[in-house]
Structure formats: structure tokens, C-alpha cells
Amino acid sequence: xxxxxxxxxxxxxxxxxxxxxxxxxxxxxxxxxxxxxxxxxxxxxxxxxxxxxxxxxxxxxxxxxxxxxxxxxxxxxxxxxxxxxxxxxxxxxxxxxxxxxxxxxxxxxxxxxxxxxxxxxxxxxxxxxxxxxxxxxxxxxxxxxxxxxxxxxxxxxxxxxxxxxxxxxxxxxxxxxxxxxxxxxxxxxxxxxxxxxxxxxxxxxxxxxxxxxxxxxxxxxxxxxxxxxxxxxxxxxxxxxxxxxxxxxxxx
Numbered sequence: 001x002x003x004x005x006x007x008x009x010x011x012x013x014x015x016x017x018x019x020x021x022x023x024x025x026x027x028x029x030x031x032x033x034x035x036x037x038x039x040x041x042x043x044x045x046x047x048x049x050x051x052x053x054x055x056x057x058x059x060x061x062x063x064x065x066x067x068x069x070x071x072x073x074x075x076x077x078x079x080x081x082x083x084x085x086x087x088x089x090x091x092x093x094x095x096x097x098x099x100x101x102x103x104x105x106x107x108x109x110x111x112x113x114x115x116x117x118x119x120x121x122x123x124x125x126x127x128x129x130x131x132x133x134x135x136x137x138x139x140x141x142x143x144x145x146x147x148x149x150x151x152x153x154x155x156x157x158x159x160x161x162x163x164x165x166x167x168x169x170x171x172x173x174x175x176x177x178x179x180x181x182x183x184x185x186x187x188x189x190x191x192x193x194x195x196x197x198x199x200x201x202x203x204x205x206x207x208x209x210x211x212x213x214x215x216x217x218x219x220x221x222x223x224x225x226x227x228x229x230x231x232x233x234x235x236x237x238x239x240x241x242x243x244x245x246x247x248x249x250x251x252x
Contacts, residue, residue: 006030006077007079008075008080008116010035010060010116012033012035013040015187016135016180016213018044019217020216024082026051027225030054030055031053032057033045034057034060034071034085035060036061038059068119075120076123077123078120081131083132084135085112086105087191087192090149090192091147102148102153109154117134127172130174132164134176137181142244142245175233176231176232178232179235181236183213184210206251208240210242219237223235
């Protein structure tokens with residue numbers, strides 16, 4: 001029997017990462033869950049295993065290059081890497097934004113993705129049929145007021161995906177970028193506003209059915225299960241109520 005394909009999902013402790021792990025496990029992948037919060041990913045791995053699928057948890061900070069390199073030694077061959085770890089901090093204008101927030105967003109979204117991708121690329125190539133998914137955002141494609149630091153980081157992630165695809169063409173590895181718009185998860189906006197649930201709620205106020213983590217996970221699952229010769233270079237997914245980063249229909 002052929003070996004079960006292995007998928008690594010970063011930032012798998014909640015939201016899109018956790019939903020993607022469930023989706024991939026149900027699709028037949030053995031999922032390796034990584035995140036800083038060990039208790040969260042261990043609980044998710046147990047849940048997936050109890051459902052009859054295969055999952056293991058590995059506590060990892062993607063910005064710690066030594067730790068990422070150590071993690072990568074476990075894989076001789078790897079079918080799929082989903083670079084989901086990232087996030088936003090603050091919504092201040094450029095004039096008053098905190099450079100520490102910008103630096104942290106760049107480190108997590110861009111350098112974290114770079115670290116894991118570089119470390120696991122040999123194993124993805126060795127598989128003979130590898131796929132790299134980079135979860136960016138519609139912020140990777142256009143700007144909006146109050147989003148400068150996050151937009152800058154996500155533009156960096158977008159360019160990373162675009163450049164990598166050019167550089168490894170001809171190898172048996174696909175590079176897929178999925179760029180979600182408005183997604184309502186338990187933590188994204190709350191983390192951005194440092195626990196201010198009132199501010200977080202205003203992001204989605206009056207919006208009929210923003211995307212869920214499961215919507216994005218379903219999109220990822222579809223993209224990575226296309227035939228090997230099919231590459232979904234860039235897939236933008238938004239709720240119907242959102243036409244752009246700055247045009248959202250609200251019923252208030």
C-alpha cells in the first residue's frame with residue numbers, strides 16, 4: 001500500500017489552521033499540527049485521532065529558526081505544507097503605528113513562512129509531488145487605511161509565494177496562494193485589538209455571513225487535491241457581502 005501523505009499545518013491551534021487540519025485529515029492526509037500553544041494542538045490531534053484519522057502535535061514557534069530546522073529533520077518526504085501561522089496587530093495609521101507591531105507581524109507572517117518553507121522544501125521535493133500553500137490575505141493585494149503594517153507583511157508573503165514559484169518551476173512542487181477576505185474567527189480580530197472584544201465585534205457588525213474558518217479550509221482542501229499538474233497560483237475568496245477591502249455591505 002502507498003504511504004499515507006503527510007501534511008504539515010502551521011498555526012494549527014485555532015481558526016483557519018485548526019479547520020484546515022480537520023479538513024486535510026478527513027481527505028486522507030496524516031496531519032502534523034504545529035503552533036506555540038501545545039495544549040491546543042494536542043487536544044486537536046486527539047480529536048482528529050478519535051474521529052478515525054491520523055494526527056500528531058508538535059509545539060513550534062515558526063520565528064525560531066533553530067527550532068524549525070530541528071523540526072524539519074523528522075521528514076525525509078513530505079506531501080504538503082500549509083503556511084498558515086501569522087496574524088495582525090493593531091489598526092493604527094502609518095503616522096502613529098508602533099514599529100514593534102510592524103516588526104512582529106513581519107517576523108511571523110513573512111520570516112516564519114520563509115523559515116518553514118526553506119526547512120521543508122527538500123522533503124517536499126523528495127516526495128516527487130509536493131505542494132506548498134501560503135495563506136496570505138486580500139491585504140496582500142491591496143491596501144486599506146489602518147492596515148499598513150499588516151498589509152506590508154502580507155504583501156511580503158505574497159511576493160515570497162510569487163518568487164518561489166518562479167524559482168522552483170520544473171521541480172515537482174506546486175506553490176499555491178490562498179488569499180481570504182473577511183473571515184470571522186474566534187481570535188483574529190480580538191488578537192489584533194489586544195483582547196478588546198468590542199472593537200473586534202465592530203469589524204463584522206452588520207455583515208451578512210462573513211467567511212468562516214471552515215470556508216477557507218474547504219477552499220484549501222479543494223486546491224491541494226487538484227491533479228498534480230494543476231496549480232492554483234492565487235485564489236482570492238471573500239464573502240458575498242465584501243466587494244473589496246474597503247467595500248463591505250452592512251445592514252445596520
